[in-house]
Amino acid sequence: MVVGEISQERNLIIIGGGPGGYSAAIRGAQLGLSVTLIEQAELGGVCLNEGCIPSKIFTHAADMRSDIAHFQELGVGNMEKLVDIKKLVSYKDKVIKKLRSGVESLCNENKIEIIRGKVTFLAVDKIGVENGHQFDIFEFEQVIIATGSSPTMPSAIQEKGERILLPHELFKLEEIPKHLIVRGQDTIALEAASSFAALGAQVSIVIDDQAGFPFDESINKELNRLFKKRKMKVYKELELISTHETEDGITLTFQTDKNVEETIRGSYLFVSGTMRPNLEALGISRFGIVQTAEGFIKVDGNMQSSIPSIYAIGDVTEGPLSAVKAIKQGKAAVASIAGEQTEVNLTFMPVVAHTIPPIVSVGLTEQIALDFGLAIRVSQFALGGNGYATITGKKDGFIKVISDATTEIIQGIHMIGEGAVEMSGSFVQLLEMAAKEEDIKFPHYAHPGFNEGLLEAVEGLIGQAIHAAPIKRKDMLTI
Template structure:
């Protein structure tokens, strides 16, 4: 190790160049600060290089492949369409590389310095950066921690098991695929590989037998998995996993003295977050952590040390890129002297399954648990004109409101265009919209957007494309 003779001075340092980190860096540079990013791997982080973008290349391919039948209805001959996984991998690499070069170019345009290496705190005001045999030290005016987290499998696994990142690097489509988990990434992988031709089995871990969406989406998702012939098992104990040469054997205990042994060529295991603060040296900086080891921050993304901020997966809350991006901008704006804060009460959640899922706000169940008198409206895509044109009539829109004030509490969608439409729901919730606020505007026709409109109309039983509710009438004898 070669130690630099002098401690170098920097203005704003960002540790980690993932989506949160590079957004923070660019926003700070826009506001006149001199910025340095320290990145030990690649700019863009796991999201760009291994996670969000690579996985969505695959889910998009699967969704398009699944739509081949509806393309034929539009007069397009798709009878000879086949799926080529190696070609998709080439496309994925091209997309990732183009986006990566775009981030590099933006950092260069904003005069952001990039330092390769692994950073750790020496003190509350000093950072060391190690890169091979080179070791340099820096002082700073402000620093943003955007290092993300380590991931560990939710069960003890053989190294041949696929992970939420390695599964998107397969060069050959699995004949059989068993997935252990029930989180969003697992659901995306299940419907994606099923659509592309794998025989998929989904195993829910103990105490995770239910989906965590609105009850209406949970019910429809179960129906979709059954329709797509994805077998679902709910195990009461951690399965026994055995790998022998090229074959997996999974032994399940299903309760009531029922057991089953499954075999598969491929096995996937979901992961959970594990804070990686020790290697970062947060103790030497005096940074406070919560009981789970995540860095404590306030609404300005500031830690207990005034000049140190933290964003993204290293902080408490959902491990979502949208959260990291928002936090990165807020941290940079506060560093530049602006008053800015985060509030993730209405954080949209999207899952690129088949069909896609998008939700924001309270579910019907959570609204009731929070003491609201709930009123709901639903609209099926079966009666939506544009969904019929697309040949994508699976799904619905649901609006949850407070019956006393008509305030919108949550919006939940499943089906075509759901991911794009949820921004409307997020904006409505942020603006404390009421039922009339979503009824007043004109919605384009024909469009899937009309399903949201009709779900709001259904709150008062005024949805045009929905038959009146049947009420039983008393029959009295004369």
């Protein structure tokens, strides 16, 4: 190893080139800061190269495949119900390469210095960067840690073989599993289950607890219905005891809530895993930075840690693990460093699952609103009553609105159905602005369109939805 003799000086260093890191770098350059971005692997991070983007390519392909029957009904071709998985993987790789090239070009155009290598903290204002046989030392004024997180296996899995897959491995498969077992109920697990079922795999979902899926109870009920309709099995309250791999499959042994052992055999096991911050290799803990019991860095509203020169964003900080959070925090951190007033409030950060159909949850669920003691009105508009949903054949799902019965302020919006992801921004804006029912009813809505479902859900709060069966006033849900 060749050690740099001279310590080089930098103003702002960002460690990690994922969505949060490169967004922070570009925003920093826009604000006039001199920025150095250090990435150990590929720009775009796990999200672009192994996580968010690859998984959404698979969900898009799965969604297209699920539309075949509708296409044939429209007279659009006589398509086979087969998927060329190798072509799909090739397309995924092409898209990733194109997007990564775009990120690199944006960094270059914004005159961001990009350094490749593995970072180690030498002091609270100094790092070492190792790249092969080269080791350089950099002193900095501020640093932003954006190194993300990695999944860890359940303790019951003592040895990981080729048939146990983590998120970054699932979407590299070059075959459709005959039977995919999915362990977990987070958005990653649900996307994997939904996608591979639509692509032709038999899918079983195994959940540790009875609570089930992590959404509003109405969404959870609809998910169970859709999974049952697609012949997907859901097992609840099964604790994984052991796994046994063979050349052509894997057998899982579980213990039920009644202390009875049960086995499930499949082709592959997908485990979304417990996410842990990628901090150990940095060596930052030895300088006394304040962390949670799980190892996440504690930060203030400006994303500044307990060490003034060190900021942290994204999955290395406590709270939801999401690219949405990382991007928001990255922009806020550099704005604070540049002397601007910033604020990051994750109260109304949407929970999004690119399932088939997609799911979006913003604000309070019905149960949480009741737990808070709120008097609420609840309305649910089925997309089967929406004209555009009928045109497109995307009639599964609904939009649910929860309103404060006293103030008429919207407390939560939950949707399962086509268009949910695209409409999520509007849902967030409405809750951020403390919108009232009238604020949603007043504007004009494109017709025909899925967006009309939101209007009808709100009108349904007082029994005035046009495309829904009449509701007797005594039956309207005011709690």
